[in-house]
Amino acid sequence: MYILCQGWVASYIRLGDGRRQILSIRIGGDLFSSKLVFQGKLDSTILAITNIRFSRLHRSDLKKIVMDNEKVLDALAKVCVEEGMAADQLIVDLGRRSAEVRIARFILFLTRKLGQRYVVRDHRYPFPMRQQDIADLLGLTPVHVNRVLGGLRKAHIIETSRGMLAINRMSDLERIAQTYEHV
Amino acid sequence: MYILCQGWVASYIRLGDGRRQILSIRIGGDLFSSKLVFQGKLDSTILAITNIRFSRLHRSDLKKIVMDNEKVLDALAKVCVEEGMAADQLIVDLGRRSAEVRIARFILFLTRKLGQRYVVRDHRYPFPMRQQDIADLLGLTPVHVNRVLGGLRKAHIIETSRGMLAINRMSDLERIAQTYEHV
DNA sequence: CGATCGGTTGATATGAATCAACGTGCGTGG
DNA sequence: CCACGCACGTTGATTCATATCAACCGATCG
Numbered sequence: 001m002y003i004l005c006q007g008w009v010a011s012y013i014r015l016g017d018g019r020r021q022i023l024s025i026r027i028g029g030d031l032f033s034s035k036l037v038f039q040g041k042l043d044s045t046i047l048a049i050t051n052i053r054f055s056r057l058h059r060s061d062l063k064k065i066v067m068d069n070e071k072v073l074d075a076l077a078k079v080c081v082e083e084g085m086a087a088d089q090l091i092v093d094l095g096r097r098s099a100e101v102r103i104a105r106f107i108l109f110l111t112r113k114l115g116q117r118y119v120v121r122d123h124r125y126p127f128p129m130r131q132q133d134i135a136d137l138l139g140l141t142p143v144h145v146n147r148v149l150g151g152l153r154k155a156h157i158i159e160t161s162r163g164m165l166a167i168n169r170m171s172d173l174e175r176i177a178q179t180y181e182h183v
Numbered sequence: 184m185y186i187l188c189q190g191w192v193a194s195y196i197r198l199g200d201g202r203r204q205i206l207s208i209r210i211g212g213d214l215f216s217s218k219l220v221f222q223g224k225l226d227s228t229i230l231a232i233t234n235i236r237f238s239r240l241h242r243s244d245l246k247k248i249v250m251d252n253e254k255v256l257d258a259l260a261k262v263c264v265e266e267g268m269a270a271d272q273l274i275v276d277l278g279r280r281s282a283e284v285r286i287a288r289f290i291l292f293l294t295r296k297l298g299q300r301y302v303v304r305d306h307r308y309p310f311p312m313r314q315q316d317i318a319d320l321l322g323l324t325p326v327h328v329n330r331v332l333g334g335l336r337k338a339h340i341i342e343t344s345r346g347m348l349a350i351n352r353m354s355d356l357e358r359i360a361q362t363y364e365h366v
Numbered sequence: 367c368g369a370t371c372g373g374t375t376g377a378t379a380t381g382a383a384t385c386a387a388c389g390t391g392c393g394t395g396g
Numbered sequence: 397c398c399a400c401g402c403a404c405g406t407t408g409a410t411t412c413a414t415a416t417c418a419a420c421c422g423a424t425c426g
Binding site for chain 1: 196199202204206217218220221222226227231243250253256257262263264266267268270271273274275277278279319321322356361362
């Protein structure tokens with residue numbers, strides 16, 4: 001079992017024609033996949049988006065810890081549930097939301113996720129994903145991602161430059177993201 | 184925590200404008216959601232597709248059983264992992280596969296799932312979902328689902344009548360489903 | 367027997383994909 | 397140190413899969 005200490009990774013599934021679907025983005029502090037807690041092999045592949053550091057933990061050792069310590073079991077359960085809820089949200093995005101809403105929601109999702117672990121100043125943070133990666137996560141083509149990001153940039157809602165992303169008008173971004181919010 | 188004894192249910196998330204995204208279909212023998220093992224509330228709603236029977240189990244009781252019995256923990260872990268893998272497959276379908284492929288794969292998925300629990304004779308089984316339900320699961324509109332199903336019917340690949348579905352040409356259906364299979 | 371619900375079908379609209387060209391920064395080898 | 401090549405981003409023109417709108421049908425039920 002692997003814990004990501006530093007950097008960003010994506011877990012993805014590759015299709016026969018070379019296209020990919022990214023299942024989730026992980027940052028420092030996440031597990032590679034909570035599935036690895038219970039079984040050795042993964043149905044998905046891990047892709048490093050940045051340089052990464054990670055540490056390994058043997059499943060048999062982990063199992064002992066979990067069986068002995070109720071709090072660890074609870075914490076692990078929480079991680080699994082959160083992973084499942086993130087997957088559910090991605091399903092809703094892919095099934096029912098427009099490209100613009102998907103992208104707005106993804107940016108906000110990242111903001112929250114990074115904010116939980118790191119200090120994010122002025123809604124500005126490192127953003128190492130390529131547009132191809134965003135497309136593969138959100139079920140779009142890179143050129144469409146480019147156009148939507150371009151639109152957000154032209155509306156002065158976000159700015160991007162050299163691997164950084166800044167949110168200038170958080171309220172506008174939230175308004176877009178909440179179009180058809182689930183109730 | 185609930186175990187579905189008989190019938191079909193869907194867990195879904197409702198959007199602000201009334202549309203739905205179904206997250207998964209459950210049949211007799213499934214849990215309503217493995218998330219309920221770890222936490223009391225669900226982010227999704229359960230919809231009964233047929234009449235159902237189910238039984239309830241208190242989480243505190245379950246926890247005792249799990250902590251005492253390693254085999255139960257393993258079985259539970261397996262259910263959670265399978266639930267996660269089904270969600271991953273749905274993400275790939277919604278993100279990267281055409282309507283026809285999604286529908287073909289869904290029919291085959293059901294065939295396998297039902298076959299694990301019940302006797303399915305001649306690739307023919309009860310199919311209580313409305314086209315609206317299929318649309319809400321696969322991220323389509325009901326009229327498009329209708330057209331795709333109509334196409335499969337015209338090609339004599341499947342037949343539908345009064346809540347039953349029969350697969351006439353399994354190999355053709357598999358060929359469609361395996362377009363862009365993941366490698 | 368009328369109303370409602372699910373399914374079917376046709377015409378049209380549209381969001382996103384595709385195809386194609388070009389720009390730009392960066393790393394590398396000559 | 398320069399120039400070439402490559403990876404990534406940008407932009408325009410066009411196409412296509414699926415959505416939308418609308419009408420109708422047949423079965424079931426109260």
